[in-house]
Amino acid sequence: MLFKLAWRNLWRNKYRTMITVASVFFAVVLSVLLTSIQRGAMQTLVKGIVGFYSSYIQVHKKGYFDEQTLDNVMELNDSLVASIRKQPNVTHVSPRLETFVLASTGESTEGCMMVGIVPSEEKELIKLGSKVRQGIYLADTDRGVMIAQGLAQKLNLKLNDTLILLGQGYQGVTAADKYPVKTIVSFGSPKLNDGLLFMPLAQAQRFLSAENKATSLVVAVKDDRLVNKTQQEIEKSISPAYEVKNWQQMIPDVVELVKSKSSSEFVVVLLLYMLVAFGMFATLLMLMAERQFELGMLMAIGMKKAQLARMIFLESVFVSLVGCAAGLLVSITITHLLSAHPITFGGEMKKMYENMGFEATIPTSTDPSIYYTQVIIIAVVSLVLSVYPMLKISGLNALKAMRK
Amino acid sequence: MSNIVIDAINLNKTYNPDTIPVKAIDGVSLQMQRGEFAALVGPSGSGKTTLLNLLGGLDKPDSGSILINGTDITKLSENRLVDYRLHNIGFIFQAYNLVPVLTARENVEFIMLLQNIGKAEREQRVANLLNQVGLGDKMNVRPSQLSGGQQQRVAVARALASKPQFILADEPTANLDSHSASNLLDIMAMLNKEENMTFIFSTHDQRVIERARRVITLVDGKVTSDTGLVKTQPA
Structure with a gap:
């Protein structure tokens, strides 16, 4: 009966209830859309930056990350690669051998990062094939x-x-050789675009006198949300002579960027829900003021304060539930639609995005946490707001309420 | 078992004791027996409603005691008093005060739900009560669709639903036209006669006073006259 009473009470003032429900509804929809777009953009950014070069996880000889020299290279062995590969979230493992060299031609010389790669693996790992602008994509033995x-x-x-390359090889030997430019690749990041040079791993090992050696094993994962877990699993499965780094450790400035964006997202969502909370509180104030007499009468005929409080609480729960459910239904539909058919930029904007190496779309995230966070926020708001009617009811005197 | 339902002893109640004291009830003592059909009368401000509120446990006296079937309700905690009211006292208010979002049936059933009475018994009793007050055909109608008289009859059925020891009615006919008032009094008199239900009214209404079998007059918070229980039932 309390449920029935609470539900029907809501519709005594249809417009007020609808306005309150609508405020919860719009807060949920706006908050979900905002969070979904911001997170989608962040995920795309992270995916882009990580996918451009570092990948999600790298395995090095212990100490390499702090001192990235060829003195810290590791010996490649099949059992190490197999141990990493057997982790369920791992899709690719590929060795790299990288060092700074001088690249020279004619009168010009530039310092650059030379990376020895297995081209067939990196095609999948960092989609290097898609970055080819001129020439052919090298084979592993080219x-x-x-x-x-x-x-x-x-x-x-x-x-x-x-192109003439000059550098220092393994154990200080001089490395110098000349190679034909077979491919020109393009990266969105100017830093990468102005300073990267790839060659097949075997050729790099010969150039640097580092036969069967690599500076890192680059690991790609199926689910980027499980990176930390996969990192720990790899750490457990290989010798402590190696270090395993995730992308957050390798590119901390991106982590800071994600954090600062999340903080701004939190502030906007907080403001949105504060507005809704004030709206709901105003409704509760009016409701308690209008129904003093009735609450007193119900107490007079035998309804306990706890039952009255439950009835009022149910009313605010119903409002929150209806608004939240409708808001979630609409926002889940919109975000899934946008995720399946993202809004695509046109014209200059499209060119700008593509030049940066990003897809020219507005990405949306459909991470379930976005949806259940709204439910938690609304539940907390309802609970906090319900303190007011509880306090009012606890101090209610049937006779005084009926006199008012 | 004693036939005395209410035994009020030397009740005193003063409003605004610290500012402008108003002595609402001044040394009132009275006893009510089962099956009484009594009217509390007196001019405005004489203390009728205050006395009714004290007897109903809605207010507490400054001194004195109210024994209902031997239990001193002035000593009960707030929560126990609510429970006591629910199981022992029926209320009829001047402005009907039905729950507007519940139908006539649900309004009557509501009290029994609070008492945790089973569904079958509830349904049977609701039907009986609404038939008794002549609203068997209005069970599923909300108060807003009923006339004032009909609403007050639902209020009577609601007051009876908890099988109370007695019913307190605060000016029950004040908002009714003469036909509805007479109809309501007939029903209450019938319930008093057939079910030996005790009714205590506060009223100005001469029609109620004429039908009452005991009239207690209050002036300035004091009982100035009490006809006592007239044994004969009204015609």
């Missing part, structure tokens, strides 16, 4: 280099030009 577009421009290099 001789030649793939040079980033910005670096090629600085060195005034074209396809099939010869």
Whole structure:
């Protein structure tokens, strides 16, 4: 009966109830959309930055991350790669051998990062094949280099030009050789675009006199939300002579960016819900003022204060539930639709995004936590607000209430 | 078992004791027996409603005691008093005060739900009570669709639903036209006669006073006259 009474009480003032329900509804929809778009953008940004180069996890010889020199290379062995590969969330494991070298042609010389890769693996890992602008994508056994577009421009290099590389190899030996430019690749990040050079791993190992050695094993994962767990599992399964780093440890500035965006998202959502909370509180104030007499009468005929409090609480729960359920239904539909068919930019905006290496769309996240967070917030708001009627009811005197 | 339902002893109640004291009840003592049909009368401000509120446990006297079937309700805690009211006292208010969102049936049933009475008994008793007050055909109608007289009859049925020791009615006919008032009094008299239900009214209404079998007059918070229980039932 309390349920029936609470539900029907809501519809005594239809418009007021509808306005309160609508405020909860719009808060949920706006909050979900805002969070979903911001998180989608962040996930895309992280995916983009991580996917451009570092990947989600890397395994090095212990100490390499702090001192990235060829003295800290690791010996490649099949059992190490197999131990990493057997983790359920791991999709690819690929060795890299990287060091700084001088790249020279004609009159120009530039310092750059030379990365020895297994081209067939990196095609999947960082989608290197999609970044090819000119030339062919190198095979694992080809001789030649793939040079980033910005670096090629600085060195005034074209396809099939010869590039001279000079550097220090393993254990201090001099590394010098010349290679044909087979491919020009383009990266969204100017830092990568102006300073990267790829060559097949075997060729890099020969160049640096580091046979069967690598500076890192780059690991790609199926589910990027499980990176930390996968990192721990890899750590457990391999020798402590290696270190396992996740993308957050490798690119901390991106983590800071995500954190600052999350804080601004939190502030906006907080403001939104504060507005709704004030709206709901105003409704409760009116409700308690209007129904003093009735509450007194119900106490007079034998209804306990606890039952009255439960009835009023149920009324605010119903309002929150209806608004929240409707808001979630609409926002889940919208975010899933936007996720399946993202809004695509056109014209200059599209070009700008694509030049940066991002898809020219507004990405949306459909992470379940976005939806249940709203339910938790609304539940907390309802609970906090219900303190007011509880206090009013606890101090209610049937006779005084009926006199008012 | 004693036939005395209410035994009020030397009741005193003063409002605003610290500012402008108003002595609402001044040394009132009275006893009510089962089956009485009594009217509390007196001019406005004489203390009728205050006495009714004290007898109903809605207010507490400054001194004195109210024994209902031997239990001193002035000593009960607030929560126990609510429970006591629920199981022992029926209320009829001047402005009907039905729950507007419940139908006539639900309004009557509500009291029994608070008493945790089973569904079958509730349904049977609701039907009987609404038939007794002549509203068997209005069971599923909300108060807003009933006339004042009909609403007051639902209020009578609601007051009876808890099988109370007695019913307190505060000016029950004040808002009714003469036909509805007479009809309501007939029903209450019938319930008094057939079920030996005790009714205590506060009223100005001459029609009620004429039908009452005991008239207690209050002036300035004091009982100035009491006809005592007239044994004969009204015609």
